[in-house]
Amino acid sequence: xxxxxxxxxxVGVLGPGLPSWSSSLATLRGEQPHAFVASVLPPPARxxxxxxxxxxxxxxxxxxxxxxxxxxxxxxxxxLATVFSASSGEGGNCHILCETLATDTxxxxxxxxxxxxxxxxxxxxxxxxxxxxxxxxxxxFDASFGAGLIEAATSVALSGAPILLVASxxxxxxxxxxxxxxxxxxxxxxxxxxxxxxxxxASLSIELVPGASVPTACADASLEALRVAIPAACGxxxxxxxxxxxxxxxxxxxxxxxxxxxxxxxxRVNLHAVA
Amino acid sequence: MKPxxxxxxxxxxxxxxxxxxxxxxxxxxxxGLAPARFMDVALPTWTGEVPEADTAVLPAALRDFxxxxxxxxxxxxxxxxxxxxxxxxxxxxxAHRVGVFLGTSTSGLLQTELAYHHRAADGxxxxxxxxxxxxxxxxxxxxxxxxxxxxxxxxxxxxxxxSSAKVFGNAARMIHAGLIDAAVxxxxxxxxxxTLHGFNSLELLSPQICRPWxxxxxxxxxxxxxxxxxxxxxxxxxxxWLLGVGESNDGHHMSTPHPEGAGAIAAMQxxxxxxxxxxxxxxxxxxxxxxxxxxxxxxxxxVGHVFGSNTACSSTKGATGHTxxxxxxxxxxxxLLALQHGFMPGGLNVxxxxxxxxxxxxQHNRSAPLRHVLSNSFGFGGSNASLVFGAAR
Numbered sequence: 001x002x003x004x005x006x007x008x009x010x011v012g013v014l015g016p017g018l019p020s021w022s023s024s025l026a027t028l029r030g031e032q033p034h035a036f037v038a039s040v041l042p043p044p045a046r047x048x049x050x051x052x053x054x055x056x057x058x059x060x061x062x063x064x065x066x067x068x069x070x071x072x073x074x075x076x077x078x079x080l081a082t083v084f085s086a087s088s089g090e091g092g093n094c095h096i097l098c099e100t101l102a103t104d105t106x107x108x109x110x111x112x113x114x115x116x117x118x119x120x121x122x123x124x125x126x127x128x129x130x131x132x133x134x135x136x137x138x139x140x141f142d143a144s145f146g147a148g149l150i151e152a153a154t155s156v157a158l159s160g161a162p163i164l165l166v167a168s169x170x171x172x173x174x175x176x177x178x179x180x181x182x183x184x185x186x187x188x189x190x191x192x193x194x195x196x197x198x199x200x201x202a203s204l205s206i207e208l209v210p211g212a213s214v215p216t217a218c219a220d221a222s223l224e225a226l227r228v229a230i231p232a233a234c235g236x237x238x239x240x241x242x243x244x245x246x247x248x249x250x251x252x253x254x255x256x257x258x259x260x261x262x263x264x265x266x267x268r269v270n271l272h273a274v275a
Numbered sequence: 276m277k278p279x280x281x282x283x284x285x286x287x288x289x290x291x292x293x294x295x296x297x298x299x300x301x302x303x304x305x306x307g308l309a310p311a312r313f314m315d316v317a318l319p320t321w322t323g324e325v326p327e328a329d330t331a332v333l334p335a336a337l338r339d340f341x342x343x344x345x346x347x348x349x350x351x352x353x354x355x356x357x358x359x360x361x362x363x364x365x366x367x368x369x370a371h372r373v374g375v376f377l378g379t380s381t382s383g384l385l386q387t388e389l390a391y392h393h394r395a396a397d398g399x400x401x402x403x404x405x406x407x408x409x410x411x412x413x414x415x416x417x418x419x420x421x422x423x424x425x426x427x428x429x430x431x432x433x434x435x436x437x438s439s440a441k442v443f444g445n446a447a448r449m450i451h452a453g454l455i456d457a458a459v460x461x462x463x464x465x466x467x468x469x470t471l472h473g474f475n476s477l478e479l480l481s482p483q484i485c486r487p488w489x490x491x492x493x494x495x496x497x498x499x500x501x502x503x504x505x506x507x508x509x510x511x512x513x514x515x516w517l518l519g520v521g522e523s524n525d526g527h528h529m530s531t532p533h534p535e536g537a538g539a540i541a542a543m544q545x546x547x548x549x550x551x552x553x554x555x556x557x558x559x560x561x562x563x564x565x566x567x568x569x570x571x572x573x574x575x576x577x578v579g580h581v582f583g584s585n586t587a588c589s590s591t592k593g594a595t596g597h598t599x600x601x602x603x604x605x606x607x608x609x610x611l612l613a614l615q616h617g618f619m620p621g622g623l624n625v626x627x628x629x630x631x632x633x634x635x636x637x638q639h640n641r642s643a644p645l646r647h648v649l650s651n652s653f654g655f656g657g658s659n660a661s662l663v664f665g666a667a668r
Contacts, residue, residue, distance in 0.1 A: 208371070
């Protein structure tokens with residue numbers, strides 16, 4: 001099986017009880033138990049006032065974790081290519097549009113329609129940072145974290161240029177929530193590069209293994225409950241390995257497709273620098 | 276990039292199901308557009324509909340995926356011995372080494388729209404409604420992978436109108452990185468109320484048939500389509516070759532293209548560089564050509580900047596309509612037909628070419644041996660993709 005190797009230069013995270021990467025380190029290391037505290041999404045500082053007010057949860061979440069990872073990596077967002085992976089588009093917009101369309105004379109808001117596209121977060125990000133770099137917005141339902149990670153790693157390996165990966169999911173309001181019950185928002189962002197630098201936290205070697213292997217679980221039951229409930233949280237074992245200052249190679253199995261598992265071999269470097 | 280063989284391809288649009296009927300339709304200058312018949316939509320607009328998307332029946336094992344979009348996908352897969360070609364690839368490389376990368380903008384969203392028409396008194400959706408296998412974007416890839424028995428990496432790219440062009444890039448990268456050896460690419464998008472009313476609210480729909488490059492053009496005509504292609508690391512008798520992929524963003528506005536076409540220029544230049552070709556080596560350009568005033572102006576500027584005013588080009592959306600997430604795939608397969616048959620389709624529905632537009636826009640079909648074709652797909656939110664295809668030797 002061929003493998004891809006990339007370096008992690010920056011991390012962003014936002015989820016219930018995990019308000020940011022830097023404030024979540026103790027929890028991710030298991031030094032304190034995780035508690036499910038509903039996530040709070042900040043208005044995106046990068047957007048102009050009107051767009052900032054109108055931004056839905058999906059855009060807010062994606063931009064928050066992207067901001068943290070980019071700052072952590074000391075990267076220039078203007079030049080960074082991006083991969084945005086989400087299991088769905090903006091749930092609130094979808095619900096309101098469907099309600100509107102079920103009336104006799106649907107009056108669809110053009111802004112709401114524009115913001116309902118799956119690539120809305122990518123669109124707003126690239127406008128906010130004035131970036132013409134390439135971007136992909138993709139989804140793979142419950143496999144969305146893995147799909148984003150292999151797309152980003154492949155691009156980095158081939159181009160030699162760094163990439164910002166944003167994997168983020170937001171719940172639907174009712175009645176769609178019952179059909180797709182995500183308990184809360186969850187987002188992970190990683191700045192991945194092709195070469196090691198003094199910024200690098202770890203190298204990741206990524207392989208696809210046929211079959212659905214038993215995934216690496218989180219020892220903390222509350223984190224484990226997130227890992228299996230929200231697609232972006234499939235990356236939690238990766239975050240935990242990044243947070244730990246372990247010298248030896250850590251091998252992780254991340255949930256991906258029913259037919260394939262993502263095997264990630266993670267080697268921490270620059271052990272003192274983590275946030 | 277190292278060229279990748281396209282072993283098989285197929286498309287189903289308002290022109291009909293399969294490559295032969297599409298080619299015949301393009302050669303005859305036929306359009307698949309007509310005044311909208313979909314549901315009871317009262318909007319004055321023309322559409323390229325595929326009525327069999329309503330009546331196609333999925334196999335029992337795939338019944339959970341039943342929705343217009345997956346029925347259209349199923350109809351599309353049945354054409355042009357595409358399934359046989361994928362089976363051979365699966366046997367050659369192994370099921371886990373064949374990926375699926377498809378584009379869509381609304382997937383099975385119609386299923387949710389219909390469910391909202393039948394909510395119970397407490398607001399809940401009907402019990403038979405299945406979100407994961409219908410509305411969710413990835414249902415298209417999951418359905419296709421299951422229908423074809425392939426088990427490799429899969430994802431759905433959803434970047435509006437560039438989606439099923441970009442997937443050629445996703446697949447090529449993954450093959451070149453060694454994770455897979457073959458990939459099913461393409462896209463499917465189908466009629467739904469969200470896009471009809473959404474584009475209408477943005478005043479982007481023409482009340483008549485769309486007229487790309489016309490002086491009086493006033494908007495697009497939506498279409499539905501399924502398009503698929505099989506890319507392989509190694510192909511004995513390909514229909515054509517994928518030579519280059521170029522992708523960029525406008526970073527400008529969520530629903531209006533950059534007026535100078537800066538992102539579009541970048542995508543085309545990157546595609547040419549990826550193919551190691553000069554602009555003069557492109558024999559025909561299949562334009563994005565949606566017939567909105569702003570797209571055609573921006574694209575004309577961008578194409579003129581990169582290619583000048585000699586390279587023959589046209590939009591085929593006057594025949595198929597704008598198939599959104601399927602457009603890149605549809606027009607890739609049309610590019611392959613052009614290369615295989617030495618045929619450049621003239622753009623339909625032109626009464627007077629806009630004098631402000633300067634590229635060499637074909638209004639009539641032209642026959643000539645073609646070596647290289649470029650196809651543009653420039654999407655909402657400023658996502659741009661250009662693909663370069665080469666003739667099979």
